[in-house]
Amino acid sequence: MNVRVHEAKAAQALAVIDCDIHPAQRTPSDLHPYLPARWREHMTTFGAHLRHGLSAQLPFPRMVASGMRVDAFPDEGPPGSDLDLALGVARRLFETGRVPAEAAA
Amino acid sequence: MKVPFAGAIDCDLHPAPPPVRALLPYLDDYWREQIVSRHIDSMPFQLTSYPPKAPLSARADWRTDNGLPAGDLDALRRHALDPFGTRIAICNTLHGAFALQNDDMAAALCSAVNAWVAAELLDREPRLRASILVAARSPQLAAAEIERRAADRRFVQVLLPAMGEMLLGRRVFWPLYAAAEKHGLTIGIHAGGTLHHAPTGSGWPAYHVEDYVAVSGAFESQLLSLITEGVFQKFPDLKFVLIESGFTWLPTLMWRTSKTWRGVRPEVPWIDRPPAEIIRDQVRCTLQPVDAPSGSPDRLARTLDHIGSDRMLLFSTDYPHWHFDGGDVLPDGLPEGIIRRLMIDNPLDTYPRLRADGADCGTRARREETVA
Numbered sequence: 361m362n363v364r365v366h367e368a369k370a371a372q373a374l375a376v377i378d379c380d381i382h383p384a385q386r387t388p389s390d391l392h393p394y395l396p397a398r399w400r401e402h403m404t405t406f407g408a409h410l411r412h413g414l415s416a417q418l419p420f421p422r423m424v425a426s427g428m429r430v431d432a433f434p435d436e437g438p439p440g441s442d443l444d445l446a447l448g449v450a451r452r453l454f455e456t457g458r459v460p461a462e463a464a465a
Numbered sequence: 466m467k468v469p470f471a472g473a474i475d476c477d478l479h480p481a482p483p484p485v486r487a488l489l490p491y492l493d494d495y496w497r498e499q500i501v502s503r504h505i506d507s508m509p510f511q512l513t514s515y516p517p518k519a520p521l522s523a524r525a526d527w528r529t530d531n532g533l534p535a536g537d538l539d540a541l542r543r544h545a546l547d548p549f550g551t552r553i554a555i556c557n558t559l560h561g562a563f564a565l566q567n568d569d570m571a572a573a574l575c576s577a578v579n580a581w582v583a584a585e586l587l588d589r590e591p592r593l594r595a596s597i598l599v600a601a602r603s604p605q606l607a608a609a610e611i612e613r614r615a616a617d618r619r620f621v622q623v624l625l626p627a628m629g630e631m632l633l634g635r636r637v638f639w640p641l642y643a644a645a646e647k648h649g650l651t652i653g654i655h656a657g658g659t660l661h662h663a664p665t666g667s668g669w670p671a672y673h674v675e676d677y678v679a680v681s682g683a684f685e686s687q688l689l690s691l692i693t694e695g696v697f698q699k700f701p702d703l704k705f706v707l708i709e710s711g712f713t714w715l716p717t718l719m720w721r722t723s724k725t726w727r728g729v730r731p732e733v734p735w736i737d738r739p740p741a742e743i744i745r746d747q748v749r750c751t752l753q754p755v756d757a758p759s760g761s762p763d764r765l766a767r768t769l770d771h772i773g774s775d776r777m778l779l780f781s782t783d784y785p786h787w788h789f790d791g792g793d794v795l796p797d798g799l800p801e802g803i804i805r806r807l808m809i810d811n812p813l814d815t816y817p818r819l820r821a822d823g824a825d826c827g828t829r830a831r832r833e834e835t836v837a
Contacts, residue, residue: 406516413564413660415516420566426504440589457812 376454379445386437467792469804471550474812474819477708477751477781478545478657481536482510482560483581491577491584492794496570503633504801510574514657524787534785538589545784546592548792553812554597554817557624557655557708558582561602562636564626564659571600576610577622592817595626596653604637604784608644608677615648621818622651622706627683628658634687634694642696646703649817654687656680658708659828681756684710687720688748692722695735697743704815706749709783711756716771721742745774749815751781752807754788755796764800769803778807779815 385391388408392400412419424430432449434442485506489497500506515522523534527544528538528683546554562574575598582595597614601605607623614620632638633654645652657680664668665679691697691705692762719741726733726740736743757765769775782794795804811818 368541371594398701404566405518405520407513409671409673410513411660411663411669413513413658415509415511415513419564421503421508424502427538 378450378454382440383438383443383446384438386441419436466795468532468549468795468808470808471612472552473549473808474810475549475551475704475782475784476779476815477553477557477562477753478541478554478784479534479786480541480556480558480582480586480605482558482578482638483585485510485574487585488574488577488581489708491580492573496573496577499570512559512561512657513660514680515559516673519673523785524648524790527785527787537820538586541784542590545782546590549723549740549782549794553590555621555816556582556586556593557653558586558595559655559657560598563598564661568600568603568606572606572610574601575600576613579610579614583617583619586724587617588744594619594621595621596620597650598639599622599627600639601625601633601641602659603640604641608640611641611644611648611650615644615650618818620650620652621816624653624655625709626658626706627656627680627687628660628662628664630632630659630661631742632686632690632694634690634692634722636694639696641701642700642703647820649821651706651816653693653706653708654684654710658683668729680709681711681714685714688718688744689722692736692740692743695733696701697747698737700734701747702817704747704749706751706779706815708751708781709770709786710750711753711754712750712778713756713768714739715744715750715777717767719772724779725785741767741773745772745777749777749779749811751779751783752796753781753783753794754786754797757796759797765796765798769800775800775803775806776814778803779812780808 388403391403395403407415409415425433428439429449432439432446434445440446485500485508488498490505492500511517514541515535517523523761527540528534528536529540558578560574560578562571562578565571578598579595582598586593587595597611597620599610601607611623623641623676625633642652658664661663664676664683669678670679688707696703723739723741727737730736755765769778780794799807
């Protein structure tokens with residue numbers, strides 16, 4: 361028999377499953393351990409050969425902070441390249457609806 | 466072979482584009498704030514056409530301590546001007562701003578690059594001249610930039626990429642050509658492009674070598690468009706300089722276009738003489754990279770004979786791109802007479818501002834000097 365929700369006694373916590381976060385490599389060379397030497401050399405010399413005229417950036421620069429949360433930038437590398445920071449920001453967001461100043465600093 | 470005398474006019478060399486942070490003083494308040502708050506000031510604006518670490522993009526002995534080819538003015542003097550006895554050199558600063566999608570941002574950054582070139586290069590080295598960088602997709606904004614720079618006569622040319630969004634003969638570009646012709650500027654069409662379209666008619670290639678070789682096809686398409694749309698009749702005083710285009714493909718294009726035109730000329734009745742003649746009159750090509758086999762002097766002489774003119778080639782080092790070693794900037798097999806023409810006379814005949822401003826004062830007289 362189903363327990364009516366309003367009669368449930370146990371403490372409850374909201375579990376959130378975030379279905380879209382974007383990890384990033386800190387530098388392009390972070391991929392090197394996973395690439396054969398031939399492609400490491402190609403990427404280093406010629407780059408990724410993106411299908412537009414600017415080889416290392418978007419041809420549509422985004423708005424504030426390249427379209428990223430300003431509190432998502434680690435000391436080095438792009439947002440998403442520091443897993444602890446990324447998960448910390450995401451967790452605090454869901455727990456409190458905002459990120460405390462110390463997490464953003 | 467080396468240049469046999471001093472006084473050359475180098476019609477294509479490439480100072481390293483400045484980082485965006487160096488452009489901030491040359492932007493207005495709105496763009497300065499936008500560039501910083503959107504992190505655009507940390508973007509490299511490198512062109513896909515010239516990967517900075519690719520061997521072709523810079524000779525190893527021309528790379529400087531900051532890692533950039535042609536990274537500072539002293540290196541440019543030491544590597545590109547002094548060894549060739551260069552009297553005048555035209556800077557084509559290949560900043561990627563023209564490949565942006567946002568026309569206003571592209572125009573603002575191109576304008577800032579031009580102001581930077583004037584202050585940081587032209588003011589500091591009297592041998593340098595420069596091309597005006599514009600974003601051609603908005604010809605009105607490009608024409609406005611030409612007007613803005615026109616009073617500074619050290620700018621001698623307007624720079625367009627070989628591959629943009631529309632063929633360059635189209636009438637949408639004519640205001641840009643009108644502004645250039647009015648001010649005695651040439652139109653320089655440089656290898657590479659915005660890549661807003663795939664660089665081949667059948668989509669995207671997989672490798673840089675395909676991009677690099679395919680660009681001569683883009684030059685052929687642009688030349689055909691300029692001819693058939695009547696640009697050379699509309700702007701009879703305007704010269705077009707194909708930069709890093711190569712030139713060994715010219716004879717077949719000239720011959721085929723002239724032959725086909727004879728059969729179908731009622732379609733384009735404004736073309737009043739064979740296209741090959743129009744090309745010889747109003748189109749020029751820079752020397753490097755020489756797209757002819759080395760070690761066979763006769764072949765190069767025959768190609769030039771097929772082109773049918775000794776006035777089309779303009780001396781260039783294409784510094785810092787790696788096309789030759791040491792000082793051997795001239796290909797073996799160039800006829801003696803053409804060396805004088807391409808090093809001095811042809812550039813003076815091509816660029817009205819060099820001619821008018823007396824860049825030839827002493828140059829023609831000094832050309833017999835031997836490079837030390």
